[in-house]
Amino acid sequence: MEKTLILVKPDGIMKGLIGEILSRFEKRAYKIIALKFIRVSEDKAQKLYAPHFGKPFYEPLIKYITSGPVVSIVIEGDDIIKQARKIIGATNPKEASPGTIRGDFAQKIEYNLIHGSDSEESAQREIPIFFSPEELLSYELNSAYF
Numbered sequence: 001m002e003k004t005l006i007l008v009k010p011d012g013i014m015k016g017l018i019g020e021i022l023s024r025f026e027k028r029a030y031k032i033i034a035l036k037f038i039r040v041s042e043d044k045a046q047k048l049y050a051p052h053f054g055k056p057f058y059e060p061l062i063k064y065i066t067s068g069p070v071v072s073i074v075i076e077g078d079d080i081i082k083q084a085r086k087i088i089g090a091t092n093p094k095e096a097s098p099g100t101i102r103g104d105f106a107q108k109i110e111y112n113l114i115h116g117s118d119s120e121e122s123a124q125r126e127i128p129i130f131f132s133p134e135e136l137l138s139y140e141l142n143s144a145y146f
């Protein structure tokens with residue numbers, strides 16, 4: 001099953017949006033298979049954003065992601081990478097549709113609340129930066145509870 005890395009970035013924590021953001025995925029019944037509250041190190045930030053190295057926003061981006069706590073999450077589901085990006089909305093909140101996380105709660109591209117892997121290749125590269133294989137839990141959503 002497809003997996004994606006989601007990060008609630010420091011501005012999401014400061015704005016008190018952890019629950020709101022997580023609930024968007026839970027309401028779609030996507031499966032959370034790993035979750036941690038962390039401070040992103042310089043090293044991990046550089047690994048995550050290596051594809052953006054050298055761009056004008058790279059240095060501020062590293063500063064931003066390491067500036068405060070982050071919730072890191074792995075979500076599993078059918079077509080989850082693309083579906084999560086739809087739930088998240090466009091990179092620039094000014095272009096993000098209302099109803100998306102960025103469209104509802106963010107204003108600035110520099111502070112856009114949330115990260116989601118953009119492709120299968122990115123997800124496979126990004127997840128191990130934040131989680132060891134044992135931290136990705138395997139379980140069934142048990143229909144007996146519903």
Ligand code: IDP
Nearest residue numbers: 052057061090091109110111112114115116118
């Ligand atoms: P994504 O988060 O929607 O995948 P990327 O293009 O991968 O967007 O960029 C990574 C992050 O870098 C964005 O989420 C945003 O925080 C920041 N960023 C991207 N483009 C710009 C820009 O033009 N100005 C300032 N920050 C940017």
Ligand code: MG
Nearest residue numbers: 115116117118
């Ligand atoms: Mg990206």
